[in-house]
Amino acid sequence: MGGAVAREAEADSHEVVARFHSDRPFLEASRSAVGEADMAVDFSLPELAVPHLRRCCEWQVPVVMGTTGWYDALDDVRTLVQEHDASVLYAPNFSIGVAVLSRALGHVTTLMDALDDYDAFVQELHHTKKADSPSGTAQMLAEQVVDGLSRKDHVEPETQHQRIDPSAVHVSSTRAGTAFGEHTVAFDSPFDRVALRHRAKNRRGFAAGVLRAAEWLRGRRGLFTLDDVLDDWLNA
Structure with missing residues (x-):
């Protein structure tokens, strides 16, 4: 994803002033290594996300965080952003299509809450x-x-070897081939099935979403998500 974002940025007339990776760790770099960068984009590893965010906040470099797996430390990051009056925008997925899917799901669940015959589940590839x-x-x-x-009162992400708790939303995951990402939220009843699905065709869609989020974040202070970007677009 880092490479995809860099290619999309350069194609859109942005300048990539520094790149960090396993052979050139960001945490071993000096402040001068990022020069006058307007924005940092992070697609690294869950265990590096918070240290990277801390460094960017301390250096006053706004950051778009695409790494996941660190959200249990969200309160600490919120405090960090407040202490440094920093700029952070994070999302589990920067595809604009996924953001639209998420908004649509909010409306669908309002309807489905009154229809007990429908049981919900999530599948991803x-x-x-x-x-x-x-x-x-x-x-x-x-x-x-x-x-x-x-x-429903909890998410169940593990394989089930017995009858599942009816109050759980089961999430099933498949890892195969080179699929860029496919997510389905479905509601199944004895009579039919209603499904919302997003299928990524390539990484360019994610990279384009990152750049739009980065352009939106410039000049803003605080902790934001892609929902804040969508709200601003819709209000405009």
């Missing part, structure tokens, strides 16, 4: 090099279902 399972996007969508349906 990613390539074999995907680091986390389930994906942050699948977890986000499942949590939305829990928030929207009074009959």
Whole structure:
């Protein structure tokens, strides 16, 4: 993803002033290494996300965080942003299509909450090099279902070897081939099935979403998500 963002940025007349990776760790770099960068974009590893965020906040470099798996430390990051009057925008998925899917799901769960015959579940498919399972996007969508349906109270991301708790939203994950990412939220009844699905065709869609988020974040202070970007677009 880092490479995809860099290519998309350069194609859109942005300048990439520094690149960091396993052979050139960001945490070993000096402040001068990022020069006069307007924005940092992070697609690294869950265990590096918070240290990277801390460094960017201390250096006053706004950051778009695409790494997932660190959200249990969200309160600490919120405090960090406040202490440094910093700029951070994070999302489990920067595809604009996924953001639209998430908004649509909010409306669908309002309707489905009154229809007890429909049981909800989430399925996701990613390539074999995907680091986390389930994906942050699948977890986000499942949590939305829990928030929207009074009959559901928790997400169950593990394989079930017995009858599943009816109050759980089951998330199933598949890792195969080179799939860029596919997420389905479905509501199954004895009579039919209603499904919302997003299928990424390539990484360019994610990279384009990152750049739009970065352009939006410039000049703003605080901790934001892609929802804040969408709200601003819709209000405009």
